[in-house]
Amino acid sequence: DTGVSQDPRHKITKRGQNVTFRCDPISEHNRLYWYRQTLGQGPEFLTYFQNEAQLEKSRLLSDRFSAERPKGSFSTLEIQRTEQGDSAMYLCASSHSRGHEQYFGPGTRLTVT
Amino acid sequence: QKEVEQNSGPLSVPEGAIASLNCTYSDRGSQSFFWYRQYSGKSPELIMFIYSNGDKEDGRFTAQLNKASQYVSLLIRDSQPSDSATYLCAVKASGTYKYIFGTGTRLKVLA
Numbered sequence: 001d002t003g004v005s006q007d008p009r010h011k012i013t014k015r016g017q018n019v020t021f022r023c024d025p026i027s028e029h030n031r032l033y034w035y036r037q038t039l040g041q042g043p044e045f046l047t048y049f050q051n052e053a054q055l056e057k058s059r060l061l062s063d064r065f066s067a068e069r070p071k072g073s074f075s076t077l078e079i080q081r082t083e084q085g086d087s088a089m090y091l092c093a094s095s096h097s098r099g100h101e102q103y104f105g106p107g108t109r110l111t112v113t
Numbered sequence: 114q115k116e117v118e119q120n121s122g123p124l125s126v127p128e129g130a131i132a133s134l135n136c137t138y139s140d141r142g143s144q145s146f147f148w149y150r151q152y153s154g155k156s157p158e159l160i161m162f163i164y165s166n167g168d169k170e171d172g173r174f175t176a177q178l179n180k181a182s183q184y185v186s187l188l189i190r191d192s193q194p195s196d197s198a199t200y201l202c203a204v205k206a207s208g209t210y211k212y213i214f215g216t217g218t219r220l221k222v223l224a
Contacts, residue, residue: 100162
């Protein structure tokens with residue numbers, strides 16, 4: 001069983017560009033989470049999917065952020081019109097419906113120049 | 114505002130000693146608690162979870178939970194230099210799907 005995978009691992013983009021990240025959860029996990037982490041901080045919750053349904057979204061998430069999980073498997077996180085403040089590590093985690101333990105992917109490090 | 118508080122450290126312990134990491138949380142309704150280890154530049158790795166009051170042991174790690182006092186701790190026995198990392202405490206918030214993370218405690222194990 002492979003763990004959670006994320007692609008790309010690193011992304012450098014210019015301010016104002018759109019970026020999209022992908023997350024593939026552990027195969028039998030139906031719960032998927034996106035987080036953002038900046039230096040010296042813990043991961044900050046962005047959004048949660050149960051199967052294909054987006055059940056919770058952080059109020060901190062501006063309308064420039066959108067996430068999808070169309071078939072209940074992989075998920076994408078898109079950031080439109082990126083700003084320098086979006087520079088962070090974007091983490092995906094998944095868990096099984098039988099438990100609350102989350103397992104993180106390696107993350108996508110975004111740098112906005 | 115539901116919060117999770119940790120001492121940022123660094124906490125320095127000699128090799129072979131017991132490292133004790135503490136975490137307090139504000140959400141009295143929380144039922145699920147987690148400890149993650151994070152090496153610099155890497156993603157968090159789940160090392161312990163605890164749902165009931167008391168102690169839970171796994172190898173060199175022991176998680177302790179006291180819901181009445183709203184704290185959870187992690188003990189690392191026989192600390193090794195490879196244990197040097199940031200340890201994140203996470204709490205599943207009540208009534209939501211959110212997990213709230215502390216800012217982490219940086220542990221240094223001195224050889």
